[in-house]
Amino acid sequence: MYKAKNGEEIFIVDGHVHNWDASPENIRNIHGKQFIDCFYGYHSALSPPEQVWSPEKFAKYGPDQMVKDLFEDGPDDIAIFQPTYLKDFYKTGFNTLEQNNVLKQKYPDRFILNGAFDPRDGEGGLEALEAQAETYKLKGVKLYTAEWKGDSRGYKLSDPAAYKYLEKAEKLGIKNIHVHKGPTIIPLDRDAFDVADIDHCATDFPNLNFIVEHCGLPRLDDFCWIAVQEANVYGGLAVVLPFIHSRPGYFAKVISELLFWLGEDRILFGSDYGIWTPQWLVDRFMNFELPEEVMKETGKELTLDIKKKILGGNAARLYGVDIEAHKKKHWHAAEHREPAMAK
Amino acid sequence: MTNEQARTNQVRAALDRVTDPELDESVLELGFITGIDIADDEVAVTFRLPTYWCAANFSYLMASDMRDAVAGLPWVRSVSVVLDEHMFVDAINDGVAKSQDFTEAFPTEANADLAGIRLNFGLKSFERRQEVLLRHLLALGHEPTAILALDIASLERLSLNAEGDSLRTRYLERRPLANGPALAFVTRDGEKIMDETLNIYLRNIRRVGLNAEFNGALCRGLLAARYGDTPSVLPAEPELIDFMRLGAR
Numbered sequence: 001m002y003k004a005k006n007g008e009e010i011f012i013v014d015g016h017v018h019n020w021d022a023s024p025e026n027i028r029n030i031h032g033k034q035f036i037d038c039f040y041g042y043h044s045a046l047s048p049p050e051q052v053w054s055p056e057k058f059a060k061y062g063p064d065q066m067v068k069d070l071f072e073d074g075p076d077d078i079a080i081f082q083p084t085y086l087k088d089f090y091k092t093g094f095n096t097l098e099q100n101n102v103l104k105q106k107y108p109d110r111f112i113l114n115g116a117f118d119p120r121d122g123e124g125g126l127e128a129l130e131a132q133a134e135t136y137k138l139k140g141v142k143l144y145t146a147e148w149k150g151d152s153r154g155y156k157l158s159d160p161a162a163y164k165y166l167e168k169a170e171k172l173g174i175k176n177i178h179v180h181k182g183p184t185i186i187p188l189d190r191d192a193f194d195v196a197d198i199d200h201c202a203t204d205f206p207n208l209n210f211i212v213e214h215c216g217l218p219r220l221d222d223f224c225w226i227a228v229q230e231a232n233v234y235g236g237l238a239v240v241l242p243f244i245h246s247r248p249g250y251f252a253k254v255i256s257e258l259l260f261w262l263g264e265d266r267i268l269f270g271s272d273y274g275i276w277t278p279q280w281l282v283d284r285f286m287n288f289e290l291p292e293e294v295m296k297e298t299g300k301e302l303t304l305d306i307k308k309k310i311l312g313g314n315a316a317r318l319y320g321v322d323i324e325a326h327k328k329k330h331w332h333a334a335e336h337r338e339p340a341m342a343k
Numbered sequence: 344m345t346n347e348q349a350r351t352n353q354v355r356a357a358l359d360r361v362t363d364p365e366l367d368e369s370v371l372e373l374g375f376i377t378g379i380d381i382a383d384d385e386v387a388v389t390f391r392l393p394t395y396w397c398a399a400n401f402s403y404l405m406a407s408d409m410r411d412a413v414a415g416l417p418w419v420r421s422v423s424v425v426l427d428e429h430m431f432v433d434a435i436n437d438g439v440a441k442s443q444d445f446t447e448a449f450p451t452e453a454n455a456d457l458a459g460i461r462l463n464f465g466l467k468s469f470e471r472r473q474e475v476l477l478r479h480l481l482a483l484g485h486e487p488t489a490i491l492a493l494d495i496a497s498l499e500r501l502s503l504n505a506e507g508d509s510l511r512t513r514y515l516e517r518r519p520l521a522n523g524p525a526l527a528f529v530t531r532d533g534e535k536i537m538d539e540t541l542n543i544y545l546r547n548i549r550r551v552g553l554n555a556e557f558n559g560a561l562c563r564g565l566l567a568a569r570y571g572d573t574p575s576v577l578p579a580e581p582e583l584i585d586f587m588r589l590g591a592r
Contacts, residue, residue, distance in 0.1 A: 034395035041394060045564030221554035247560050253553055
């Protein structure tokens, strides 16, 4: 919960968090080292100086620090775990569903667990998805279309194999498909940042929601173009929002474009924790106002109601979170601000 | 000026014309070039990128463009271009040294050459440069109907100040990519732009420039974070059009 200047209490769903292990013991090879170094580059390039961690802390902060940063010092009411396996780089994986489940068991009301699949895993992968969905009651998955696998240097979500998985996901009640269109693993001949495949599957699977993380960066321009045509395509603000500190002018223009192309109901807050912490992000966002000339350009405003949707309302709708019930149970109760309340 | 200084300046000028296709900015201004060594008629260029993961295909494009730009100087007999600290540092450096195309350098991974990507990003650069020039002309008070009726030759003859002239030069460099009639201003598909819908058209292509700007800021930040220098000189909050003008100097 975030308390606004006017006293209003805002419900926060953090759509994108991780608890990773990139400690030296878990790093398998140079790629694992370079991967966490690159994350650290994002962290240190875009965080306010007082929010920058040491590389050691950044490599492995652990569950207690995470709970403190999200729910005690930070304003999150609910955080959505997005797994990233990367087992080629990290011995036990970078952050997996199984690891995330440990925290979920401890704080069942505060975390939502998302799963993962890879269409290149064939029939076996479909069965594994079914088992995963049943065990963890999944409502969402996180996909990395640029990930390497054997000889494959990535896939498109419009591939026939991917459609089988999307059909399966729909049957299993997994409605939220988060897609990372970024440089996890390097694209070679094909442009793995290309968001055009989302255009196809969003049309063919109207009952699924496609949340494109980082709003398709570095292809924000193409993303806006497809998103305007597909009512079930959403933009996740991770990586975009931290610009609010270092480059507020760019942030103003980008959020204004997103409001113009996607609209206020299809933008989701995500801190991408531990790259950034939600406390300063939400605080800056709540206190942010669009400059007059930017509003004139798109004709869009960023009102308190719109901020509330972006910070929690939209994700709550996608994940079927009952905001009022959650408030009743957790807000202003004696244990509020003490996630130790969970057994 | 000594001969060596003159040659260094020529190499710098040649590299300054090489752009990161994604950002449409000079690799020199972006701070990617780390060294230029000249021994008689042999030139060695070293460069770096903001992350270990920067896409291999884009990295390859830039490296081979650098090699070709320097090799185009009349006194240059041999050029080496060497990328530092990248996931594919060996394949890229070897391939560029042997003047291989991308598929030869990555025989098992790549199955298409870079022409498609080059064209796609060339067209984005076309739209970005066009938007800035159109807005410049409109701000000067030119009538939309008149601007959109100009053919390429008339645009070239139009009297503009130094700033407008450099925006025009940058735009016309990309104009051939869009084909179409001899009109100065057409869409990326070579179609005529209607004056009734000019504002909507500008609104639509605006996102291309904004995306490039945003990525440019991100890349500068990541480069600085990786190598610990201050980002290359930029005003604190450049406006889109100002930024293009800076690049045009």
